[in-house]
Amino acid sequence: MALRLIKGDLKYQKQIVEMLDEWTEYNNTYDTNHSPAAIFQNDYHDFENYINNLDYLEPNKGLVPQSTFFCLDDVRNIIVGAVNIRHYLNDFLLQYGGHIGDGIRPSERRKGYATQMINLSLDECRKLGIERVLITCNRDNIGSARSIENNGGIFENEVENDGEVLRRYWIDLTNKYGTGCFPILENDPDKNAVLEPLHENLHLNLPEKCIFAFLSDKIIKDFVVKNNGREAGVFETVFKNSPVYIFDNYNNKDAICLIQSPTGSACASDCLDWLIAYGVKKILAVGSCGVLDNIAAGEFLVVEQALRDEGTSYHYMPPARWARPSKQLSDQVYELLLKKGLKCDKVKSWTTDGFFRETKGKIVARKKEGCKVVEMESSALMSVAAFRKASFAQILFTADSLADVDNYDDRNFGRDVQPAAMQISFEIMKEIDLPR
Secondary structure (H helix, E strand, O other): OOEEEEOOOHHHHHHHHHHHHHHHHHHHHHOOOOOOHHHHOOOOOOHHHHHHOOOEOOOEOOEOOEEEEEEEEOOOOEEEEEEEEEOOOOHHHHHHHEOEEEEEOHHHOOOOHHHHHHHHHHHHHHHOOOOEEEEEEEOOOHHHHHHHHHOOOEEEEEEEEOOEEEEEEEEEOOOOOOOOOOHHHOOOOOOOOOOOOOOOOOOOOOOOEEEEEOOOHHHHHHHHHHOOOEEEEEEEOOOOEEEEEEEOOOOOOOOEEEEEOOOOHHHHHHHHHHHHHOOOOEEEEEEEEEEOOOOOOOOEEEEEEEEEEOOHHHHOOOOOOEEOOOHHHHHHHHHHHHHOOOOEEEEEEEEEOOHHHOOHHHHHHHHHOOEEEEEOOHHHHHHHHHHHOOEEEEEEEEEEEOOOOOOOEOHHHHHHHHHHHHHHHHHHHHHOOOOO
16 A cells, blocks of 8 residues: 545546545445545535635634545555544534544445554644544444554543444554554664664674675685685574675775675664674675566666565664665666676566565556566665665566466576676676765
8 A cells, every 4th residue: 555645636636536426426325424524515526616625724614623635545546535634622523523534435445544544644633733632433333443543542431422422532642652553654763772783892894895695605605715705704693694705805996795695674684784883885785586577587687766565674764665775876886787788777676575475466566666576675775774874786686577477487586697696796896986
């Protein structure tokens, strides 16, 4: 889901009217109404007048100032619901209505939209300076209650209004943590943590240039032996120790270090953070990717954006849909690949934690957003580097194919390309020249 709240606007007329038509037909058919009252207070067929009279900035006919938003799914380009935010509470709202009135259109219910829409609404409440938000729902509406509770709603009591029993919930917006629907979105910009990458106090001074390789043990070891690398230190984990090697015996002004990265965004990010703490500043990651389009095996790509469908990046950078590498370093890497006569493209990549959850629906959605490939670390590594103010670029070589979702092809997972990828990355890193 890629949801955001928008104001009524002529450019969204088609999508908004389509939703209102559906809601009207449903309400007439079933003699019910689970929509915010504000979206039907004026005739939407006169659309310009309709959108111009949705909001009240001053009290109006006994109603408090209020703002109305529509919830847009950017991927599918449809309006999935609407929300009305009252800027403060009068006696009736304090007892029954609350700050937020929300609803999901009938065809989009039970898909998880309500939880996220309420979360977006809470951001709007913060902008209005509201510190405690009251939300109510019908006692029988279990889904609505769950969506409120998912956003940190604390149940206070039940009240009766016009034969309906309403549940009243309060959400405290002054508490930074524990009130959002998704803990992973509660970003803390504090640069200091209880456990820091330098906690071991190693006597380790790494070169600024680093190749961060998602390649096999054999490829790494053979390359180290062939090129007279020396072991300088070890990144230790419970499952595996990854030596970091230094190459400084060639005609180049900068030494280069090389490490075999752990797999997965969390472990890979820990490793990268550790390297940066001990002196690394310019990182070139290299590894394989799955293709979502019909791209031949063994093609080299440079990632220009990575979709943040993993967890680790949100601990380093504020919530956003995309992560980006260092433009200057990425541009240099791209130009050097072309200079070597290699066919190369810049791509958007889908970074996911769920290797076995790359579903048909997700693949279709990611392709609509422009993703050509899928991997498991890029967006997290970009976020770590950005947080630590290091330069980062990513080379991918195409491996397995998900282009035909009914006929998955592992294409040997790109194993035969690994030796070339290692050598090419090393040659490129030797030529990288960024200002200190």
